[in-house]
Amino acid sequence: MATKPTACLVLADGTVFYGRGFGATGEVVAELVFNTAMTGYQEIMTDPSYASQIVTFTFPHIGNTGITPEDDEAQDPVASGIVVHWDPTTPSNWRSAGELWNWMERRGRIGIGGVDTRRLTRAIRQQGAPHVVLAHDPEGDFDLEAMIAKARAWKGLVGLDLAKDVTCAQSYHWNEGSWEWGEGFGTSPEDKPFKVVALDYGAKRNILRSLVTHGADVTVLPATATAEEVLAHEPEGVFLSNGPGDPAATGSYAVPMIQELLNRDMPIFGICLGHQMLALALGAQTVKMGHGHHGANHPVRDNETGKVEITSMNHGFAVDSQTLPKNVIETHVSLFDGSNCGVRVANKPVFSVQYHPEAAPGPQDSMYLFRRFIDSMRSRRT
Numbered sequence: 001m002a003t004k005p006t007a008c009l010v011l012a013d014g015t016v017f018y019g020r021g022f023g024a025t026g027e028v029v030a031e032l033v034f035n036t037a038m039t040g041y042q043e044i045m046t047d048p049s050y051a052s053q054i055v056t057f058t059f060p061h062i063g064n065t066g067i068t069p070e071d072d073e074a075q076d077p078v079a080s081g082i083v084v085h086w087d088p089t090t091p092s093n094w095r096s097a098g099e100l101w102n103w104m105e106r107r108g109r110i111g112i113g114g115v116d117t118r119r120l121t122r123a124i125r126q127q128g129a130p131h132v133v134l135a136h137d138p139e140g141d142f143d144l145e146a147m148i149a150k151a152r153a154w155k156g157l158v159g160l161d162l163a164k165d166v167t168c169a170q171s172y173h174w175n176e177g178s179w180e181w182g183e184g185f186g187t188s189p190e191d192k193p194f195k196v197v198a199l200d201y202g203a204k205r206n207i208l209r210s211l212v213t214h215g216a217d218v219t220v221l222p223a224t225a226t227a228e229e230v231l232a233h234e235p236e237g238v239f240l241s242n243g244p245g246d247p248a249a250t251g252s253y254a255v256p257m258i259q260e261l262l263n264r265d266m267p268i269f270g271i272c273l274g275h276q277m278l279a280l281a282l283g284a285q286t287v288k289m290g291h292g293h294h295g296a297n298h299p300v301r302d303n304e305t306g307k308v309e310i311t312s313m314n315h316g317f318a319v320d321s322q323t324l325p326k327n328v329i330e331t332h333v334s335l336f337d338g339s340n341c342g343v344r345v346a347n348k349p350v351f352s353v354q355y356h357p358e359a360a361p362g363p364q365d366s367m368y369l370f371r372r373f374i375d376s377m378r379s380r381r382t
């Protein structure tokens with residue numbers, strides 16, 4: 001690199017990647033994961049499940065479609081930083097309302113460009129998601145020894161409850177549906193939409209929108225809501241959201257709450273962290289994966305139909321299918337590594353998936369799961 005590097009990424013094993021900084025200045029410690037999606041960087045960065053993680057994109061052109069408020073999955077970017085191959089260029093897109101680097105600077109998120117992201121991704125595949133420090137300093141002053149020590153001292157995501165950090169402070173009502181070309185955001189198609197309580201462990205907006213578009217009226221409650229608080233809303237179904245951190249840590253308050261709901265025979269649908277916590281509540285265990293699954297092209301088999309769905313994924317923990325109790329059926333598996341991707345409870349309207357049927361970004365093959373949840377509530381009305 002001819003000019004002095006203004007950003008630097010240090011792995012706990014001592015590997016150093018130099019590059020050009022953009023966005024906010026400063027330093028951050030986090031887990032580093034690679035994401036293979038070719039589009040949707042804004043949705044990825046604002047997915048609350050990425051708290052305490054830095055994302056390196058395998059797709060080389062990040063930032064060239066700009067930023068639009070319509071694509072925020074949460075109020076602010078949640079990923080701690082990003083690593084890209086090419087520096088973001090001036091956006092060219094009719095929907096763009098701003099540049100990625102300004103948006104990141106205003107929101108305190110660090111980026112590094114000019115990195116050999118193929119080499120970095122190979123390192124992550126070999127060693128698992130590493131602990132790293134990412135620094136951006138326009139003067140290019142980096143204390144590498146201190147950065148390596150900081151990356152080594154960081155305890156990582158295992159045992160970390162982050163849902164409490166990203167959940168809403170107060171309950172709220174959500175009635176915005178999915179975005180349609182030429183129409184904008186929609187509404188529920190039902191005259192009498194199904195009353196759903198959504199537990200917010202770090203919920204992506206497109207999940208709430210997908211629930212509304214399929215016929216729900218959604219009340220969002222904070223992560224620590226009790227079963228009594230949930231039931232006080234008289235829901236016809238309960239949704240358990242995605243979210244960051246270790247499900248076993250977050251489950252300390254969510255699992256007893258879910259167990260109480262299971263005793264009520266209530267329709268329940270969970271996505272990602274919600275799936276993991278439902279599995280914990282049913283008596284299964286979760287494990288930390290190596291580099292996890294982060295992308296928009298992950299094949300998953302529906303064991304009950306034999307059909308393959310191409311899915312959007314973002315998880316670093318997984319349900320250990322060997323620990324599923326007898327009454328819990330493994331409904332979906334990853335065709336990349338055979339890991340568990342879905343469960344349902346025999347003879348109950350209770351199911352969950354490890355992947356993201358709401359896409360944002362990604363394919364929409366799995367939208368049928370929202371219909372299934374709505375139908376499980378519909379059949380109880382009649």
Ligand SMILES: NC(=O)CC[C@H](N)C(=O)O
Pocket residue numbers: 049241242243244245246247271272273274314315316317318
């Ligand atoms: N997207 C999510 O909900 C992620 C769940 C959990 N934090 C994991 O990494 O496995």
